[in-house]
Amino acid sequence: MALSRLEKAQTWLWKAVMGLLYGLFRLLSPRSPAVSRRLPAVSNPLLAVSAMQLAQKIRRREVSSVEVVQAYIDRIQEVNPLINAMVKDRFAAALQEAAQVDKLIEEETGGEEVLEDRLPLLGVPLSVKESFALQGMPNSTGVISRRGVLATVDAPPVALLKRAGAIPLGVTNTSELCMWSESHNHLYGITNNPYDLERIPGGSSGGEGSILAAAGSVIGIGSDIGGSIRMPCFFNGIFGHKTTPGVVSNENQYPPSSGRHEDYLSAGPMCRYAEDLLPMLSIMAGPNAHMLSLSTKVDLKKLRFFSIPHDGGSRFTSPVNKQLLQIQRKVVERLEADLGVKVQEVHLPGLRYSFQIWDTYMTLPDKEGKPPQAFVELMGEPGRPVWPLWELLKWMMGRSEHTMAAIGLALVEMSHASKPVPFFIQQNEKLRKEVEELLGTDGVLLYPTHPNMAPKHHHPLFRPFDFAYTGILNILGLPVTQCPLGLSEEGLPMGVQVVAGKLQDRLPLAVAVYLEKAFGGWRDPGAK
Template identity: 40%
Template structure:
């Protein structure tokens, strides 16, 4: 049976399609200029840190004026290379961070027009932690209005564009950060994820993005501020162009998606089977059973996530429904997606009183148990991050597609978005790799 929530999202899809067709104009634009001989931009954070410790490159060359103290510390000889690595593993390495986090002295808008003049007085907890090991923040990156959408556009800074093709979106809500990382703008980045906000942009911009196990990294110092069980759904995680690799056993799940995305997933499975001798089991998400794994409840990912969020004690974002009319006449400080999601939020909160709410909450717990039973034996689940590569800015949006990622926030498990090359149109492809978070000796390998 099709839920009321799905019908609402389909209506939003149709309305949004017409609205975009009227407002947007087709523009022919190219990708960003190539890196050329600036190879430093393509190195990982750990490689850059090693080069700085070895004096092969100065921190000042990497991040200019702000890093002079780092170079003086290294030149002073106060610590040898081993001590520097142990005490300051990221010494002199530049990073950027999503504008939902506060960084002392920088603007902290969270994409909201009403916060455009706010300057952060202190650092978010994750910024403090990174500074303590030597990393240097060099900027905050664009987000949708109050991080309410999977395209990074607001009335403060405008729209972020995809570095592979600027006619396409970057995703959201960590879309500005994904664009910076995809364009080699900093050594690594920090995003946050409550419904795929790290993983969807990472897919669209061809980078790695990791959603850790709930509670591993502090989320303190973000806007919008989360309370209650929402703290369990929101995670803080790294974004970047490289990571260490592993050779896990794997299972994969099928769900309707773009042919190139399905082909990329198939090639990833073939590579792991041929290279590491592991065997994949295929699980359908439409109620059919294939092999030992059966994750049919993933079909209800959207409803499970919405009911988990609405039942977590959060506060609806947007109150005046008249904002839609203001948008049409271009006099609103809000964006259309934020207003539409605010309306859907209010409907979802009303749905908390219905029997279906309790059923979906219980379904989420049941799905978590089923995935735990399958993945606990050192396995990972390969699952689509999104049904297609990055859509065009003018492409009619499908509000429910974020649910490919969002359900894993409810489950609380660690998930990494892994890039799998480029498709026929030069846009990144990728897949989610999901592990389990149970306490055991190799727990921190999955995070």
């Protein structure tokens, strides 16, 4: 009974605070004119080819790297004024690097196979989330006080992709300090969803999701501590993979990991074509790639499949949209019809506490007892921590350098109890054991990514906890591939999370290739 009262009190408090903030936001924010323009359709055929196929064409001299890079530059210049996804480009440097690639291929005497083995992404364009260090490019994560910060090195996964021959075109927008489901900050502005410019592309890797879906990039890199790869991929109808934690390096990202965040944060690939996921991950994992056995072939008919339609009715999350429930059922039906497998529907009661578990574990100290860095400190760097209530007053007068989402998160941080609630620790341990026993080394789980398709701008302020569908899988430490499943009645992307046991990343990656063939994969937002 005490727990029930505590839950009700917490629910009321969260909803009251966020409802008030949302009301203030709607009242005080300037009204933006209605956006009616849509993206132009993809016209250059080079933009409709996977990264692996582009690399092959470049190696075979069927097309030059300069032609490919220029095609993507042209596309970015065409769509970025509408979506505001790429916040800083390096087009001139990219074209120079592409010319060097073409010269290298012209002079190569070892043959195509040598180039493929040594430089599998040679000449292929790449976009990078701005929170990753890309040498010479901004690394502010949308914080105005960091506007002059330039990266002096490459983050390890970025360096590995460049070493494999990929050519960065620029960096893409994020939510402020990467801790919100909408990519909006006062340094770069707000990013739009290519399928509906009045809707969000997700966060925090929303700029990546938007530029990829708009065919302004073919492959990209994102990070995920609560759904920051999967939500943007879901809202933008592309593929993305949250890697098993500890495989891909998280060094040289901002903000840096603290507390236990390293256990839950994963860097991973984002792309339009499923066949690019596995080779990208193999490259990004570097010396840890052997941990995933990615070269081992997967026979989908020998896997055990499970489906969970919703979280069991958490007070913190919205009901799952009927169209998303229907498309997940269609996936089940196709798997059973095509592969001859039986997909078992299961229910895990602990999922209804997904948000509370995520919130609890994100505040736990590391092994040395050091707590995670306070959000108010990150907001104020390189100066003193901000005062959330003062920032709220400044925001009401239009004087704050921070978004309402960041201010709201700082206010919520103030309400955290000094000690975690033991009940949620117990629920997580129970849920972890149940999931590990369920999936083993050959199980695959289908689970909704989010209760709804891409919301309209600023609406997540009113339903801030719907990310729990992705966040719980970070705490459980599981690999997840986000897969697009066509468009809704409103023309918005739909999709599903495909989950496997720890270090079994190759299983959901193989399912992604199957689902792309079965449901069509990425759709050109300009061709709706």
